[in-house]
Amino acid sequence: MMQYDMALTFYEKASSERPMYAEAYCNMGVIYKNRGDLEAAITCYERCLAVSPNFEIAKNNMAIALTDLGTKVKLEGDINRGVAFYKKALFYNWHYADAMYNLGVAYGEMLKFDMAIVFYELAFHFNPHCAEACNNLGVIYKDRDNLDKAVECYQLALSIKPNFSQSLNNLGVVYTVQGKMDAAASMIEKAIIANPSYAEAYNNLGVLYRDAGDIALAINAYEQCLKIDPDSRNAGQNRLLAMNYIDEGNDDKLFEAHRDWGRRFMRLYQPFTSWNNSKDPERPLVIGYVSPDYFTHSVSYFIEAPLIYHNYAKYKVIVYSAVVKADSKTIRFREKVLKKGGIWKEIYGTDEKKVADIIKEDQVDILVELTGHTANNKLGMMACRPAPVQVTWIGYPNTTGLPAIDYRISDSLADPPETKQKHVEELVRLPNCFLCYTPSPEAGPVCPTPALSNGFITFGSFNNLAKITPTVLKVWARILCAIPNSRLVVKCKPFCCDSVRQRFLSTLEQLGLEPLRVDLLPLILLNHDHMQAYSLMDISLDTFPYAGTTTTCESLYMGVPCVTMAGSVHAHNVGVSLLSNVGLGNLIAKNEDEYVKLAMKLASDIPALQTLRMSLRELMSKSPVCDGANFIRGLESTYRSIWRRYCDGDVPSLKRLELLEPPVSTDKNSEPTRVTNGIEGSTGSVKANGFNSAQPLKLNTNGWEENGGSLKNSK
Template identity: 35%
Template sequence: MKKTSRNKPAGKAKRIPAPAAARSAGAFAPRAAADFGTALEHHKAGRVAEAEAGYRAVLGLIPNHPHANNNLAMILRARHEHEEAIVCYRHAADQAPNDPHVHSNFGCLLMDLGRWEEAQARLRRAIELKPDYTEAHFNLGNVLRSLGDEDGALASYTEALRLNPDMAPALCNMGDVFKSRAELTKALNCFVTAQRNAPQMAEPYNNLGETLKEQGRIAEAVTVFQKGLAIHQAHAIMHSNLLLALNYTAEAPLEMIYRVHRHWAERHAEPHLPTGGHPNDRDPGRKLRIGYVSPDFCAHSVSFFAEPAIREHDRTAFEVFCYPCSRRSDVVTARLQAMADHWIPIVGMSDEAAAARIKADRIDILVDLAGHTAENRLTLFARKPAPVQVTWLGYPNTTGMQAIDYRLTDGVADPVGAHDHLSAETLVRLPHGFHCYLPPVDVGAQPRPPVLENGFVTFGSFNNTSKVTPDVVRVWAEILKRVPSSRLLLKSRQMGDDETRKRYVALFAAHGIAEDRLTLLARIPAADGHLRAYDRIDVGLDPFPYNGTTTTCEALWMGVPVLTLAGRGHVARVGASLLTNCGLGELIATDEADYIARALALAGDPRRLVDLRSGMRNRLEAAPLTDYKGFTLAMERAFREMWRVWTNRPN
């Protein structure tokens, strides 16, 4: 399944001032002042254990010492010991109500806990006390962004940069706001400037690579990620983003892509593999506890496919736990929460703490729904908190990890014997596809293709521009040239950026396609409006090698036949899997020439377009793709067999 990576915004680890100066220590008892001064020197030198012992010694003498409380709270926050940190900050704020650093630091802790309104109040108080407090403006921008106030966030980042024009974290986070708004050129400028100002920072490389990828500039993105990783070898997120970018390339051998995934696991996951076993009851027939881990339990593509399974699980045989690892929340979140037997957020929890919670919940089978995409928790899975671990849906390739035992797929996406050696996980092929699709809203399909009114065929794709590579443009342009009156409609969030649109116009122009034959649309926010846009397309064109998934299902649901090219690896065969399981094998091409030929045949046969469109909704409603109970039963049988295999292993 396609999923654009969204890294954690650069600089999210809020900048906190150095430990408060001992300027008021002389007002306290001499021994406390001496202990505080010694602890402060330890803190500045990075000797955290000695600093903590010193601050606690001061607080043993004077429990309300504001600066000892403040500085101890900073240490506790870094260890995620939030409850004691809050107590310390409250003491500090009560005793030093006019110290802007205390309020700012307290605000940072409240941000960690998702207590955004309280954090905002603390940070605004810090700015009131010290209007030129650069870090407080920066942190306020982070709070406002989390509250959905992007304009306010940009204003705060702008003020931070006015005070410190070289502040790379503010540039990165400002760029990330622009990126979320599809103002990609502005985002690129921010990241390039941040990279120049702070070449030692990882985030500018990461965010720059992601933005280039979103513009369809895959080779440039890969180069940026590689340069960043040469400097920041421990940066697991950037390394994951490199893996994701490689899926868009037609040139990289599958074996090489597999080795890079294994390298990620060797570097970031396998050092955390535990040596002990699991105490779970080995009864092969008992009720199993299934845990799903995802950052996308919301109005997101992953939920369109995960929700039916979560809803349809046989509760006499399976108990369902959901572990959301993102703060994003909407009506879909509420619906999923009501479906799950247990809803346990792990947002902000360390991998160790989250693993401990999952072990305490006695999860038997833990399912990853993200792979190497945004906000994933693969390093949590690396700690093997459940005896059986599975990856499904979110990522079109192996995780590369030994700790994940199985990957759910099917015999079309991964033909038997063809790809098994390219997966660190054992491939488990579900009998009728590894997807079940739930449309986001109830929208009726238009029974007549638009060619009947327009007098010309409209091809279209609503995939992200990262999938519309120069090779894809070349093939689509050839189709347009061979169907002289045809048009091409492309819609994606990234088309909201002027420079990105101009780039694609130029790419098609280089192949002889004039701009007046292209319609480039930006994102349509409302789900029904988005789906209604499919009414304008006669034939959907699936990109390659990275096929669409949600876009293909949406198009079919709205009556649009989608032409795909079955390629060499899983990522290039998802379209074939979907179409096969909908009985539409005639829309699966074997190579570029066949892809073009099938497109021409469809464009030249309006009667076939009418037949396909008028019968498509009924076809999908009868297909395995929307057989939610049947799909979930097949998945449960696979889970039960995985469990049987584990119970037969020696302790």
């Protein structure tokens, strides 16, 4: 009759009349459990089992209550205590799949993935209908780059639950990573049909469209995600990144989008406003570098020089590494930093507010974030403002929009003094190029220009499809149509998908370029093979308006001259800075017609191309773009200058923060409003916030009958 207070009264009377009355204690436990009073329920089950140790229903109910209590304390922040309750649950019911599943989730959150795998597999063994366990196994295998195993796990989950939106989404994520765009789109669209309010599936659809080069569809998908979940960090930042690809720099819309994002994002955090750092303008400084990209990643080629060449006597370097999956480059970076006397701290998986507390305790003077709005960034940590001076550099071609960041590092060519581009941060310009490139030791030798043996010119680009806009293709087609027998080679991941290849070739054919003159290469996995692929091209064609960065440096280092086009904002002018500093300012066009003429002029003299090719690596190596020792002197001088400004009371971000609304919560330990369940499975392409491979967390799934069965009448 659901008159629980009366029921408890009579159960208590029954147990006082007969202290060995196990069923009464068990049924009391059920009532407390259903009311959410897990501790009281557990006490009742303990009383029951004390008088009847083999009462199976009570043992099963105890396991359920302990599992729920484990989840409760884990969500309150005590994950170790949660694990202890899950394990205690298995003491009472050693084949309780829900306890095993939740142990898998807990170990995953603790980054103990081997243990997580064990318990997910046990959960599936004891409950073959547990699609969630299969799904979560897939996330772990995907993050370990075992994509075939991940696909197998997701497909197994879908064989159990065909409309399981998370596994449909996650399978789409893996197919996107593999470049299987059609299969990926099919899976993610099915996920949305199965769950129309699945915000992150729209985000992942946007990543797919971006990788396939359709920026308009990508932005639309991100905005669909944001309609459902306005606080979706992935979609919000992916949208900003996507807008860079099509920004002509003629208005302030892109700046306003970044500024508005930054204001909204800041409301989730309570920034520090005071620090204990000594305001001595000339003392040795503590410089903190924060990035998830200390592995074989585009940013890593530009961060290596500062880590190596810093004067460690005057600048104490602390590296905060959020690398998801370390590789040999990560190990090399770490060894070099430690050998120089720096400090290396792993922060992957640590809450951003806790990272901020760590940085503040380390008394970092100048904190430099290297990611911007790209994958696995720590802008939430930057929003907490743990250092008195905060800087953004390298990883993103625009303002972060975050009021808590003081400065953005650039140079006078990428961001001329007369630029009309707006930034939330204050621009500081290095003496030469704002980048210092450290070539890959696996690059291999420069090969002769292929036109010598081919008898025709090959143009090429290894930029991603999002940068190869219809306007770019139109200009490239003009160049190739003007030069008989010339060819075009383009390499990017989605070209393993037939529909993407056909769409690309069809566009060029409509512009007058026969498909037989175009070679499309899919992703090349090994770095040495990727670098040697530059031997296929005579001349590199940069993209516009969003210019290449790492691809331009790779091209020049491999002896391939690159034609670029100047524009009105930073993302347009990175090639201008790189080519000017290498001594190839003659390859910078001011408009499309000039771009075509420069490419044709280069192509007209094959012997000159060969001479330039064989001298270009040395020219680049001796230029400011590769001179790490000289570069770091300019960087350290800039750091000293902005530190002196701080000591004089000039703190740009504090002035901005005073104008903001107060944060949503002043609790330093509170989480942002967006909550993710289970293990956050984020991956993505080189320059984007990644996918969100979400999986459900089974909190209160009761696999056993909880009621105490038929009640025995006393004689």
